[in-house]
Amino acid sequence: MTTTQQTPQPTVEQQNDSWRGYAEEGNDELSRATTVRLKEQSRKLLGELLRPYKKMIWLLIVIVVVENAARLSVPYLVHLGIDKGIPPILAGEGSKTLVTIVVVVLASALIQAGARQVFLMRSGRLGQTILLGLRRRVFDHFQRLSPSFHDKYTSGRVISRLTSDVDVIDEMLETGFDGLVTALLTLVGTAVLLLTLDIRLGLLALLSFPVLFLLTAWFRRRSAVVYRRTREAVVLVIVHFVESMQGIRAVQAFRREPRNEEIFHEVNDKYREANLESFRINAIFMPSIKGVGNITIVAILAYGGWQAYHGHVTVGVLTAFLLYLRQFFEPLQDISQFYNTFLSASAALEKLSGVLNEKPDVAEPVEPARPGNARGHLELRNVQFSYVDGVPILPGLDLDVPAGQTLALVGTTGAGKTTIAKLVSRFYDPTGGHVLLDGIDLRNLTEDDLRTRVVMVTQENFLFTGTVADNIRFGKPTATMEEIVEAAKVIGAHEFISKLPNGYETAVEKRGNRLSAGQRQLVAFARAFLADPAVLILDEATSSLDIPSERLIQRALRTILAERTAIVIAHRLSTVETADRVIVLEHGHIIEDGSPADLITTGGNYAGLHQAWEESLA
The missing domain is CATH 3.40.50.300 (P-loop containing nucleotide triphosphate hydrolases)
Structure with missing residues (x-):
């Protein structure tokens, strides 16, 4: 008697070489129609994850706004302390104004620290609650999908969905939201305050905007490609490792270790190359942003010093300007880091939404029958x-x-x-x-x-x-x-x-x-x-x-x-x-x-x- 009919399964050779197929699949996913569909699905999934917590998210936004308002007020208060608080002391009129300003600065620092603590506690709890629900949802959905799906969807990819993909979403929820809101508030708030303090110095500072815009656009375009390649490469590493370990008996029985090592070295090298490319673009972008910022500060210091020397600008205004400029360029680096995290999380959301949109081949009935006692006919x-x-x-x-x-x-x-x-x-x-x-x-x-x-x-x-x-x-x-x-x-x-x-x-x-x-x-x-x-x-x-x-x-x-x-x-x-x-x-x-x-x-x-x-x- 011969063995029974089984669902066609890949051979050991096919399993060990299957990473090439996954790479091709990744390339297929980049087709325009598929990319649009996946982006729509991922946006829908993100909306579903965040919708139950709208009130909490708005509360977190308010907390971030309060925190950043307190932080942005400090350079302006320093300007007032120098220009309004020190002259009365020099004139022998007392230090009441300076003391008041110092107390307000202290209050701003305490408000900023308190708001930061509340934000971290609440955002951390919210992020973990969302991830808990997401993991449960993905796990439950994997269990409900038909055997035909699991025949073609390898265990390595399943593990990748529940580990590395969820981890990058965790990173975005943990640091990305805070970094993005803080960066946007700092950029807008600082630009307004610079123009308010002195229109000429403000316009000089904003001359750096075109260069910053071009650098950011270049980084966004390059990192979109690189970070997607990184996500695909890490999946190949996980898939090959998991399947090699699951089939370790067959691997050892047929002396497949050298071939498996060759394949692993190849996919691992691709992962290394993808990460190196991401380091390269960061190595260009980060110092460039800092360089533009330093040049702008030097220009403001030179022009502002000349203006102050001739009495057109007070020392307090120039000091506040320099403090604001330091705050102004730091968020651009934060935005780039958020964008990296966002790209990784977007790719992960696309993969997770793709899985969650898979329909079981064996679906539950819309109007189920109500069977009586089972007889077995x-x-x-x-x-x-x-x-x-x-x-x-x-x-x-x-x-x-x-x-x-x-x-x-x-x-x-x-x-x-x-x-x-x-x-x-x-x-x-x-x-x-x-x-x-x-x-x-x-x-x-x-x-x-x-x-x-x-x-x-x-x-x-x-x-x-x-x-x-x-x-x-x-x-x-x-x-x-x-x-x-x-x-x-x-x-x-x-x-x-x-x-x-x-x-x-x-x-x-x-x-x-x-x-x-x-x-x-x-x-x-x-x-x-x-x-x-x-x-x-x-x-x-x-x-x-x-x-x-x-x-x-x-x-x-x-x-x-x-x-x-x-x-x-x-x-x-x-x-x-x-x-x-x-x-x-x-x-x-x-x-x-x-x-x-x-x-x-x-x-x-x-x-x-x-x-x-x-x-x-x-």
Whole structure:
């Protein structure tokens, strides 16, 4: 008997070389239509994230305005202290004016510090609340997406979405908002105050604006390209690293380390080059801004000094001017840093919004049916299905499985056995025809109704981090320990579980590596038994068991399959012989249908398979 039909999976070679495909995908994303769509989606996502906190955001804006107003007032107060507070002292009229100004400066400093503290506390709490909701939303959405999506969307990209992409959004929320608002208020406020203090000095200072505008425009254009390239490069590094580690057994078994290292060095070097380019443009932009600022300050100092010498400008005004100019050029660097953060966050939002806009191939019904008690009657009516367009797996299958019947599916690779199991489990929807459970199309059942009625056990027997009891309870979250133990006893797993260091409370470690393949399979059987579904699907579910273990669960299988509908896919005919009925599939068509005992005597395909199995035992 050959193995069952599986969804096409990439080979090890394809997985290790897949980074090139991701790079091409990144280039595709830069097409105009796609870019526009992604930007619209990311803006919509950002709006959805911020909308519930509008009042808090406005409060934060007010706090920032107060903080910056207090900060901008200090140079002006210094001007008043020099021009209005010192002359009365020199004239012997007392220091009341200067003391008043000093007190106001102190109050401004305290207001600025207090507002800053309140802003940091509230903005930090708001940012983490938004990120908490975003992570939950992305995680929940990934779980709801169909297996077909996860077949093509690699685990490395999933990890990248939930880690590096969320991290850059965190950085934008943490520093970007504050930096942008502060920079804009400083630029506008300082420009107004400069012109108010002295129109001639103010106009001289604003002569630097065209140069600053050209530098900023150049930086914005170059950094948009570079930072997108950086985001794409880091994804390639994460994808290759995660998939190499997940497939480490295959990598070591086939001595793929040199090739993996070659690929990793290549993607890592691309990431390095992208970061170096970002450093280069910053190395040009930052000193250029500072240079323009210093030249402007020198010009103001020279012209202002000459004006002050001739009595056209007071020393206080010139001092305030120089202090404001220092504040004026610093925000331009802050804006550039915010823009870098904003670009990274925009790219991350585009990717996250792209994932969140993915629709499950298996969607919840708009108007779900209200099924009665589950009986387990299955019908496939003219069911058609293709994994790849133009390559049908099931060209039009009709099959009726009465409630309570155990049906075994056998056939060659690609016959459609596992495809039938996935359609009945509704991991996929048929491209044509209908799959019905107790007369109701599966498309009209809610996810909860379907999963309580249909359970599938595969050869993967995935165990989650936790105890053995936790993994059995997975089939029924409300199960008591007594129910868990009873399920294990029925399956035949109780004996080996009891011998574990902590019995049912023994941690199974990563993917159940503490247990043998056969033990993991028995735990999966106990989980399915505890779930007590109306329809149970066993897809190569005994393939991991050795002969003694398989014999151990034959009686348990009969207990599990009794009084429920079951579909059994197995290449071991010892499992198939427990079935009431066997159908032999070939290219999606039923070529034999009958009881195991009857099909053995017909001399057909099943009889030949049975004879070969008996000879292998001998």
